[in-house]
Amino acid sequence: MSASFDLVIRGGQVFDGKGSECVEADVAICDGRIVRVGAIAGAGREEIDARDRIITPGFVDIHTHYDGQATWSSQLSPSSWHGVTTAVMGNCGVGFAPCQANQQDELIRLMEGVEDIPA
Structure with a gap:
């Protein structure tokens, strides 16, 4: 068959x-x-x-802090492990994009206080 x-x-x-x-x-x-x-x-x-x-259909996570993580982890784990298929980013008023090249280090220092950014 x-x-x-x-x-x-x-x-x-x-x-x-x-x-x-x-x-x-x-x-x-x-x-x-x-x-x-x-x-x-x-x-x-x-x-x-x-x-x-x-x-279930895929879940939507409407409040994430993946702005930085998206640059080094395309899976956005652990959310993808739990059925999240759509993640909304940048809704806290600060994010990594758009970011001018001369501001990248300053933004990383700022975000290190609230995110688990690898060295």
């Missing part, structure tokens, strides 16, 4: 992020996009058994 989907996550408790109660359902994914939610008959090239698990 050929696969109808790249990935099927089966039997999880699906929260749609819209405030609805969770429902037990399968989630089918093709080309990195959710294409179907519900009882899915087709097979996936990969399948995940999600019974007793929660399936």
